[in-house]
Amino acid sequence: VELADELAHHFGTLSNPPEMRLARRNKYNMGEAVRAGGVRAVEQSFALCMQDVDNFLTRWTPEPYKIIVKPNESAGSDDVFLCHSDEEVRAAFRKIQGTPNILGATNHGALIQEFLSGPEFVVDTISRNGEH
Numbered sequence: 001v002e003l004a005d006e007l008a009h010h011f012g013t014l015s016n017p018p019e020m021r022l023a024r025r026n027k028y029n030m031g032e033a034v035r036a037g038g039v040r041a042v043e044q045s046f047a048l049c050m051q052d053v054d055n056f057l058t059r060w061t062p063e064p065y066k067i068i069v070k071p072n073e074s075a076g077s078d079d080v081f082l083c084h085s086d087e088e089v090r091a092a093f094r095k096i097q098g099t100p101n102i103l104g105a106t107n108h109g110a111l112i113q114e115f116l117s118g119p120e121f122v123v124d125t126i127s128r129n130g131e132h
Contacts, residue, residue, distance in 0.1 A: 014128065027072050027111050042116060046072060048109040053093050056112050057086050066115035069093055072108075074101035082115065 002025060008015030016024065023033040028046040035041035045056040060067075069092035070080040078101050081092035089112065096110040125132050 025073055027070070031113075043114040045112050046109055047093060047112055050090065050093065052109075053090055053112065057089060060114065062114055066117075068111075068113045068115050069096065070111050070113075071096055071101045072111045073105060074103055074107070076102065078102040079107075 002021055005016060005018055005021040005024075009018045020033065023029045028044060031041045031044050043060055045052065045060075047053045047056065065084050067083045067089050068080065069083055069089055071078060079092075079096050079099075081088070081095070083089045083092055093110045093112070096107050099107055101107050
């Protein structure tokens with residue numbers, strides 16, 4: 001994704017805005033781009049250290065307790081944990097932090113998110129000049 005963005009920009013072809021490239025691979029940035037667009041988005045935090053984890057846990061206490069912890073830049077269900085306690089969240093962070101993901105990159109930190117229940121819909125589309 002990142003290389004394709006760079007090549008398209010370099011050759012001047014139609015492409016996504018280069019300043020939004022991180023929002024296409026980085027799950028935290030994706031969520032924040034949705035929020036910046038005025039759409040309700042998942043409560044989340046990107047944790048680089050245990051203090052970041054604890055800061056999230058201090059301000060977010062869902063009932064019932066369900067929190068997702070996952071690599072920020074991986075794919076599929078690689079190391080995605082559904083946690084039911086603060087200690088499970090901390091253990092999931094320790095499991096992810098500093099380890100390689102299925103794409104071969106080292107996980108630097110982890111994404112912590114509220115659990116969203118209900119059906120999930122995924123729509124893949126290509127749009128250009130208002131045509132889909």
